[in-house]
Amino acid sequence: MAEPLLDVRALDAHYGDFQALFGVSMRVGAGQVVSVIGANGAGKSTLMKCIAGLIRSRRDAILFNGAEVGDVPAYDMVARGVALVPEGRRLFGSLTVEENLLIGGQHGRPGPWSLARVFDLFPILRERRNVAAPSLSGGQQQMVAIGRALMANPDLLLCDEISLGLAPAVVREIYARLPDITASGMALMIVEQDIVQALAAAQQVYCLQEGRVVLEGSAASLTRERIAAAYFGVRSAQGSHHGAA
């Protein structure tokens, strides 16, 4: 890979005394789709929060577009081209659907994504544009959350558990839209517990376990057995032991 879009180098993250990430390294190339999988508490969401700037880290632990951004706050990362679809959607409850989308673009960058383009991607939102966000169904709320992040025209879109709490049919519908998003050259990092979705959508896969990368490879090269072993912390085929087990 030439100069990657995102280069995470030995990232540590802490919540007070608790260390959530231990020397995590990963790369995302421009326009690439990367999945990060792992069980509950593996550090997936923490990793995304670090990249988005919600958790500050060592300055040189995260490089984005060649710049050291580990200590850049979230409100500046938007202008640099990173947008996060947060876990649990977290729409603004007192704003309408349209206002939720507009605020996503308020401090974003110029680019192909606009209100009209998001409405083309998720036509149901055009019908419900003047409705208060909390009155939407879970799937529609997730569409707004994705649209809100797209409005900033990021180079890298971080999607945290977008299938959480949604019916399988709705999840398939949302995942079916992802190629339309990446077609514009936007890179995507998807955090999922649903391995099947994560593998199908991604070119590159990282598996986290207890704050460490325990497996990485192209989606095509990883067998289900290797992923299951990494995911559940079962002793892997090479016979290496996990220290914390």
Next chain:
Amino acid sequence: MELLNILLQGVLVGGLYAMFAAGLALIFGVMRLINIAHGDFIVLAAYLSLIATEGLGLGPLTSLVIVVPLMGVVGYALQRGLLNATLGKDLLPSLLVTFGLSIIIQNGLLQVFTADSHKLSAGAIEVATIKLAEGLWVGVLPLVQFAVAVAVIAGLHLLFYRTALGRAFRATSDDPTVAQLMGLDNRKVFAWAMAISMGVVAVAGVFFAIRANFDPSIGPARLLFGFEAVIIGGLGSLWGTLAGGIILGVAQAIGAHIDPGWQLLAGHFAFLLLLLLRPQGLFPKVFG
């Protein structure tokens, strides 16, 4: 006719109380901060207007052109330099700091302007009246004051629901963490909210100082009226503050008619009664 007159006077005073309340409601709505020094800022604005009228020869209403932006700058700087550091899950630090500010402002004003009471003179408009019906006259100034109060609240409403800044206020109030993901720096959003709150305070302070005598010690009582109007109206509702102000004003007018000593007491009784009957306020819809 006499009853109608009392009600009318009460309603018009209510506009002033609504302006006291709107600034409080705005910052509570956006950042959950209760500004104990709010009343003292009203008095500070009155003194700034006094300086402008005496020093520059402006009329008090014209002085708003200077006092409103000046108070806005004070609000922005205060939020960035001090109050942002007090915000968090705990309400206590901001209560304590603004309580301290209240004492500092009162004593600072006392030091500079002494305890003498002052009043702003708006000239002929103060005594001008309009005859509405036989035996029913209304002062032009109270009428202007009420119209300005309605305009201020309508303006705030438009700002909140029709502008990008208002959207940012509501979003930050809803979820300050996710608001950062939208590129919004909470500290700047809060500073703008305080600037606008102080602009409203400036308008309220000048109208108050035309209406009544003021001295450095009267801020806390204005804070109380503002609080009561906010609570009656429902925390965080802008139009609710107007309703709350009017109810408070009418109750005081009726009380004063029964016995002049009952003016304030009647207002407090109305407040307690509403709190008992409808603790969530009349319009509990919170922006954010």
